[in-house]
Amino acid sequence: MRIYKLKPEFREKIWGGHKFRDIYGMDCGNGLVGEGWLASSLPGKEDNLVIGTEMTLSELYNQHNELFGTHSTEVIPIKFLLADCNQSTSVQLHPNEKYAREIENCLGKPECVFFLDAEPKTIGMYGHNALNKEQFKKMALDGEWEKLLRKYPVEKGDFAYIPAGRIHTTWEGTVILELSRNADITYRVYDFDRVDANGNKRQLDLEKTLDVLICPDNENPFVQPQIASDGDAMIFKYHDIPGEFSAYKVVNNGIGYFSLNEFAYYFIADGSGHIDGTPIKKGETFFVPCKLGKLKLEGDFTILVGSYRDK
Template sequence: MNEPLFLESVLKERIWGGTTLHDVFGYDLPSDKVGEYWAISAHPNGPSTIKNGQYKGMTLDQLWEKHRELFGGAKEEVFPLLTKVLDANDDLSVQVHPDDTYGLAHEGELGKTECWYIMDAKEGAEIVYGHHAKTKKELETMIREGKWDELLQRIKVKKGDFFFVPSGTIHAIGAGIMILETQQSSDTTYRLYDYNRKDDTGNLRELHIQQSVDVTTVPHVDATKEKEIETLENVEITTYAKTDFFNVFQWDIKGKAAFKATAPYTLVSVLEGEGTLSVESGNFPLIKGSNILLATDINNWSIDGSLQIIASTPGIKI
């Protein structure tokens, strides 16, 4: 094969969504309340479809199941990564995710550790990241008494910020923020607080208070990671995260830059610009909004153009 796999993916309507994913990337939205684009996904709730080559028409979960050789013979039961683009036109609910042990035991799927690259943020936009409770009992009391302003830790954000959000971290994306999220392949979310909002049918959205208390890390641990920057010929590579779950990089390319695989496969999302991806089998145009899988049989590639890319590879659990 030896060619990159371009992916067509699933858009998700959300109560807090908007139209930014069309405005920025030209994606064809089903409504004006689209909040998520599951850009690179093998999750059954929204698998990506391959657009080119001999596997055209297959979904990524089917490819993982039938052609594990394209992923270095990986042994995991499910494809471990999921890349999303989120448009928070309104505040997301305050939520928390379980770790693998709790998620597998209670939900039958992986837990969710994730990270956020802030693609854009309006002036004054903020996220919820962590809490101020010192004990589980204090956490439960503050939740029961609705002391959200005292409990929740809020942080103002700007374009280019990066946050590592391990399982057990109370968090929420605020209005006016667009992010690229790299996460474990899981759709388990425990909603702790939703500003008493009602859905389209006039009902309050379901909360998961006990599960949230069960899985929240107390006291909060700031998991911010120091980024590393390496300048090579025509590319600046920023390493944001090296974890058991995923490794996340930013490639700022100006000109022709050469790359060598550092993992069995690499996920690539083009956030800005355009250019050409070259591999042994040929040249492939890259445009803003492209999402690509570079499988095991692509050991070397080059990208020529002016682009900003977020790339990720699977983590290695020791």
């Protein structure tokens, strides 16, 4: 059994830029590309090609579920998405599992983000200062975003956890890798009055936002990892909740080892080398089947890992 390289797909966004091409050498065109769908299998939407199999991720999941293990979801439960925030994203949140299944017929969308790049003095907005939903609604309708949203400084290398229902925006000047449940559902409450190429504003969803909003919400979103090592690999565990997702960073300098029982997605954030003999380089994404055992890492590189377990 081996690891499989995935072919990314891209979306232009009103807030996008050119850093996928400039930093990672990705062939994504010359438009304002905001999203790189690295590992996704959304029904009727992005479904990444598994190179060497002539199958997409969802086809591989349906035909060879033994590579993923047995899971309680009808689709692959997690996805990887790269975002180039040349401008700030909208002020938004994502619904929880119960609400998403009942109202949107999809998975809920808690997420976490690895900050791959951040310009000096960048800030992120996570959570809010309202005491209750009535106060949140009034401040939102009055446009008091500076008072309403909680601000945090952001640096390259940070990791933030964003549960479903947490209001947030990623500020301009950042590149992030987002690990989330496998859904594409966003409720926007403010979009800086921007218009698209046709002069249209994007849809806002204040009422749905209020349905699922965490309130109050003043918790710091940034997470400090648990750190371990195996050979020349330093392993940083940031998040591991059954039924949600697991998030790791692995920094290898020489010959190291890393293992998970569950399937995983690997994004090569920096450097180059080999994983169990497979050549890897910066900007590539791999699907790693479950139960491969301890993988041998050779070279100098950083891997960001997203995985999932039922229990």
